Amino acid sequence: MGTGTARPLLRIENLSKSFAGTKALDDVAFEVRAGEVMGLVGQNGSGKSTLIKVLAGYHQPDDGARAWLDDAPFALGDGPTAAEVGLRFVHQDLGLVPSLGALDNLALGRGYRRSRLGSISWRAEAEAGRELLGRLGYDFDLTRPVAQLRASERTGIAIARAVGGYEDGARVLVLDEPTASLPAAEAERLFRVVRSVNEAGVAVVYVSHRFPEILGLCDRVTVLKDGGLVATRDVATLTEPALVRLTIGRDLEMPGSHTASDVSSPEPGDGVLELRGLAGAGLEPLDLEVGRGQIVGVAGVTGSGRESVGRLVFGALERTGEVRVAGRPLGRTDPVVSLAAGMAYVPADRLANAAFVDMTLRENLTIARLRDVYGPLGLRRSRERDQTSRWLADLEVKPRDPEARLANLSGGNQQKVVLARALRLEPDVIVLDEPTQGVDVGAKQTIHDIVRRAAADGAGVLVVATESEELIALCDRVAVLVAGRCIGVFDTSTMSPDDLTELTMGTAVLGAGPDGAPRLAAAP
Numbered sequence: 001m002g003t004g005t006a007r008p009l010l011r012i013e014n015l016s017k018s019f020a021g022t023k024a025l026d027d028v029a030f031e032v033r034a035g036e037v038m039g040l041v042g043q044n045g046s047g048k049s050t051l052i053k054v055l056a057g058y059h060q061p062d063d064g065a066r067a068w069l070d071d072a073p074f075a076l077g078d079g080p081t082a083a084e085v086g087l088r089f090v091h092q093d094l095g096l097v098p099s100l101g102a103l104d105n106l107a108l109g110r111g112y113r114r115s116r117l118g119s120i121s122w123r124a125e126a127e128a129g130r131e132l133l134g135r136l137g138y139d140f141d142l143t144r145p146v147a148q149l150r151a152s153e154r155t156g157i158a159i160a161r162a163v164g165g166y167e168d169g170a171r172v173l174v175l176d177e178p179t180a181s182l183p184a185a186e187a188e189r190l191f192r193v194v195r196s197v198n199e200a201g202v203a204v205v206y207v208s209h210r211f212p213e214i215l216g217l218c219d220r221v222t223v224l225k226d227g228g229l230v231a232t233r234d235v236a237t238l239t240e241p242a243l244v245r246l247t248i249g250r251d252l253e254m255p256g257s258h259t260a261s262d263v264s265s266p267e268p269g270d271g272v273l274e275l276r277g278l279a280g281a282g283l284e285p286l287d288l289e290v291g292r293g294q295i296v297g298v299a300g301v302t303g304s305g306r307e308s309v310g311r312l313v314f315g316a317l318e319r320t321g322e323v324r325v326a327g328r329p330l331g332r333t334d335p336v337v338s339l340a341a342g343m344a345y346v347p348a349d350r351l352a353n354a355a356f357v358d359m360t361l362r363e364n365l366t367i368a369r370l371r372d373v374y375g376p377l378g379l380r381r382s383r384e385r386d387q388t389s390r391w392l393a394d395l396e397v398k399p400r401d402p403e404a405r406l407a408n409l410s411g412g413n414q415q416k417v418v419l420a421r422a423l424r425l426e427p428d429v430i431v432l433d434e435p436t437q438g439v440d441v442g443a444k445q446t447i448h449d450i451v452r453r454a455a456a457d458g459a460g461v462l463v464v465a466t467e468s469e470e471l472i473a474l475c476d477r478v479a480v481l482v483a484g485r486c487i488g489v490f491d492t493s494t495m496s497p498d499d500l501t502e503l504t505m506g507t508a509v510l511g512a513g514p515d516g517a518p519r520l521a522a523a524p
């Protein structure tokens with residue numbers, strides 16, 4: 001935690017922002033004190049990103065908003081002014097060029113250091129880059145394409161680029177869900193980076209749906225709901241349930257433990273999804289079976305092969321081995337073949353791979369199967385709208401308007417629409433890659449319930465996820481990948497999230513204790 005003082009560094013008052021038909025922010029006040037890490041939380045669509053985008057100058061606020069840095073007023077809604085007063089941003093899309101190394105990415109925006117003759121001074125670049133990333137605790141090859149680095153290292157580069165050498169006047173660093181796609185081990189590393197930036201005198205605004213992070217990292221937290229300010233609290237006075245209550249206005253129900261016994265217990269061999277020697281893209285041959293009514297997870301750190309599994313199963317990546325759906329092998333490696341066989345897939349990067357951002361929610365939802373919204377006179381909009389409205393209500397999507405454009409929804413709400421499209425197909429097999437990434441605590445529970453319901457209705461579900469808590473809460477069994485290889489498929493009823501994290505890091509193995517019960521031991 002930071003060394004927060006009572007002195008306000010950044011202050012915003014009367015901040016409202018209206019979009020056509022939506023008031024994304026309504027008379028919000030927000031303050032960051034010198035030296036502190038300030039959390040910003042709220043349900044999907046509560047206005048967090050809008051607040052950050054107004055600060056960054058991407059959106060103009062409505063009239064009446066006022067802001068100060070160190071008691072000096074400045075205009076909101078203007079990018080150069082934001083940069084000038086010392087506001088720095090790392091957005092969820094880190095804005096890195098994947099094929100370039102850290103040095104080139106650090107130079108993006110500011111330009112390269114040059115010799116007196118005007119040529120790029122690579123030596124100066126390398127020294128400065130090494131020094132800067134070294135201060136944040138990183139030591140990797142600065143010329144290696146960032147696509148080949150760990151996710152936390154990429155985030156580190158984006159942070160290093162944002163704060164520069166600190167000498168260039170960084171006062172407040174805003175991090176928008178920096179750990180959304182980081183597994184626990186890598187998130188820990190990032191926290192150290194955040195702390196070291198903070199200790200160097202830069203205040204931090206930290207946006208996250210992961211409340212343990214907020215409680216562990218922040219000094220204070222501001223909660224938004226429906227565009228309005230709910231509360232600002234010292235985290236020392238809060239517990240996780242209390243923060244949940246402030247955020248969603250109610251307690252979380254205790255997760256109902258999912259058991260496949262809700263439906264007829266699948267017999268061995270009743271696998272609706274069978275993977276036989278599935279391999280490709282960093283994954284060594286994997287055997288796995290998912291029965292009807294079962295939810296099976298895949299865990300692994302970045303680079304373990306986890307990222308490829310969903311796409312390999314669905315046929316979106318070239319694979320070897322066999323994938324069977326309801327006993328029948330999928331002939332070709334082709335998503336069209338997988339869909340026709342009764343498999344639906346929700347990819348992790350929904351915007352790049354699953355969303356038609358310029359289309360309406362109705363179009364996004366029904367596009368995967370139009371036959372049941374077709375009548376003799378063509379597409380029946382009213383039927384489409386009815387179906388869409390039902391799904392939007394079921395998943396608590398905001399706004400509930402089937403004619404809203406997907407681009408205008410908050411990130412978490414976009415995720416729900418993409419998920420609804422897959423579930424609407426009533427598939428035999430559902431493959432979910434990071435199903436609740438960027439989704440708020442309440443919506444996460446809703447999504448888990450819906451996935452459980454789909455399983456109870458007889459689907460087989462494969463969930464690939466970075467969060468151990470999520471896998472333990474949702475799955476019956478979890479396959480753990482380490483360095484491309486599956487080290488075992490574990491029963492989640494005997495395992496804690498920490499056990500699972502340790503297994504993914506290769507620092508523990510699961511053996512049998514004296515009473516025959518599974519127990520963790522250090523890896524040999």
Ligand SMILES: Nc1ncnc2c1ncn2[C@@H]1O[C@H](COP(=O)(O)OP(=O)(O)OP(=O)(O)O)[C@@H](O)[C@H]1O
Nearest residue numbers: 019024044045046047048049050408409410411412
């Ligand atoms: N460009 C836009 N046009 C219309 N409405 C928008 C636009 N951008 C955001 N909104 C709406 O403003 C509200 C706040 O969205 P915002 O993205 O700030 O939420 P958020 O708290 O960041 O959510 P998440 O946790 O899902 O990222 C939402 O109802 C969203 O649909």
